[in-house]
Amino acid sequence: MKQISGGVTAAKGFKAASTAAGIKYKNNRNDMAMIYSEVPCRAAGTFTTNIVKAAPVKWDKEIVTSSPFAQAVVVNAGIANACTGEEGFSYCSQTAKAASECLSIPEDSVLVASTGVIGMQLPIDRITAGVKAMSAILDGSEESGTAAAQAIMTTDTVKKEVAVQFEAGGATITIGGMCKGSGMIHPDMCTMLSFVTTDAAISKELLQEALREDIKDTYNMISVDGDTSTNDTVLLLANGMAGNKEITEKNEDYLLFIKALNFINETLAKKMAGDGEGCTALFEVKIIGAETKAQAVTLSKSVITSSLTKAAIFGHDANWGRILCAMGYSGASFDPEKVDLYFESAAGKLQIIENGVALPYSEDEATKILSEPEVTAIADIKMGNASATAWGCDLTFDYVKINADYRS
Template sequence: MDIMPGGVTSPKGFRASGAHIGIKAVKAEGVAPPKDLAVLVSDAPAVVAAAFTTNRVKAAPVLWSQRVVARQAPVRAVVVNSGNANACTGDRGLEDAIRMGEATAEALGVEAEEVLVASTGVIGVPLPMDVVLRGIPQVCSALAATPEAGEACAEAIRTTDTFTKQAAVRMEIGGQVVTIGGMAKGSGMIHPNMATMLAFLTTDAAISREMLNRALKASVIDSYNMISVDGDTSTNDTVAVLANGLAGNPVIAEDGPDFAAFCAALHALNTHLAKLIVRDGEGATKLMEVVVRGAADVDAARRLARSVTTSNLVKAALFGADANWGRVLAAMGYSGAPFDPAGVHIRFTSPGGSVTLMEDGEPLPFDEDQALQVLRESEVRVEIDLADGDAQAIAWGCDLTYDYVRINGEYRT
């Protein structure tokens, strides 16, 4: 499935906007103020499916949005602020999240229960609601269906991200062109079972709520749940997809070729956005893809791949371009997944070449200069072949750099 330029305004019937309203401080005179409020609207009632953080500590907007989704009714809009997570803020935090939804609903002429709310940023600080409530009508008044509006929306949900993350896919279903667009944010506090990440997807596909939910849950398992930057799972993670049916395709209400095509497109987009999040990991210089093949079952393959991507020692070796295969094997060993060490093959590959480090559980002599050439590239794949079965999985991570410590040491200041 080919990924194309675009974003949340690519499908029919979606408008977006993003602006600086004053939640984030202006960094310097003469520098454009950072956008910090985003609004996304469907012109028609949209079916919604969503997944949220598995952290027991859930931010106020997550609690509100879970209620909205649990209604199993159409939604019309999403409002997102950045710079403040509205997490660990008690009763006031939930009241503020509800007020964000109500203010957005009032500006759009819809019901508050039709508005998803999300926040991202510093934990434990109340939202400046005077700023937020003044800013929401301002941002709603600028809603547009243009690529530029989608870009502004994607920019407004960023925190430590260094670039906006958005894309789109297109397919034909029932003789009609169907589009899925998406935007995401995430750079730190990224770990399996989602991350400090937000992802919002829009589609003009006509699809039932049940099938949309199935498609999203199946995709999340092998996309956002397979990325890690630093082993921290956030309080605010949210991924939601809105489907307004304006493409005019026959409603996807059961298994079949149409549902399969939609699932493939949705998963391609989610995987692309998930990899962008890892590529933009705080301070990261390299994207690591870990491929596990020949595992006993899919669960074992996923656990092994994720254990390697989350190992600080593997991540540090990647930063230093050190072909330390022992750290890979050790991370596999403490993953809790069953495998036979005597059947392990390990290779590092990249645009710089390939180097095999282990075969049938035995280390191989290798050329250090060749390994250095492989590991100096900005994208490195760790290929692990086992002799335990036919299952496979892919996980994504990044290197651990000095800048990660600097960024997070200064995060609140």
């Protein structure tokens, strides 16, 4: 497997476009994107666990479950189309109908996604005009894919995309993806939209299983602020244009596919955690020596969602007591008097506690390590061989500023 440049247009047969539809933003910035495959795709999807589900989530779940194939995705930024009732759901249908007419594909092959302010109705005339404009300029270039990744941003500060290639089934297979996500992010799907495309030939059943299992260790292991969104969506489209022998069983080709998919999803997940609203650092928490994977997952998630720990990371303060405290209220059992804790970054690695007791470490060295843009805390609980990694970010003054006036 090798990483290549690009995103959703990296795989064969995929095109993208973007446009400034004027949905909410007044600075003429692109706020709509479209992904299109030259041929029909097998589609898989995972969605928010929030009981309050946005209209696009409901629409996409039906398409992924019931439609024979998908071929296009229409995305808008600025308005989430959540808590909008029957009118909001009808706008999903109208968006799909517009794409169907412009692209000459079935209406039930069009997926839709929205991100932005909850409770506002979409300006459907601008949405359909945007669909028409994008349909005319679809392009398979890397630049077009990158522009699409930029168009779906809200409070994101950077575009997020990645692509890889690997050999399987007698062909070169490519997987690429783009996502957005910066705030209202919490495990069990976060306020994020992620779109992954591949030219692999793979059965719909295995495609869905691969995605469903992989999000457990990727998107579901990130948190920015503890808020699970109404719009979280991950869509995976496979058009088979690589020409590989179709993957229909869990053989070596399938293992290669899920390895590449994991790289895509983990990379995108970390990009979102590292771009948390107002943040200055990606905060990674590794729990090792756990008795079970579930125990390690619970402990790591508890630490990355601790506001006190996140604030300490922002202050470059090795306040290890907050980490042990967060582990202690997680609900997972462990012996705090056996825990070893380390901080690590590009500036070095430092053991802070051994068997639950502080070591004589240098505060200056600890501050230097914690001042890097990527910081890791490693907790060894000495109970077994299981492990888990979660990703979050520091909590800064700017997080409050951004969210205090988000609607305006």
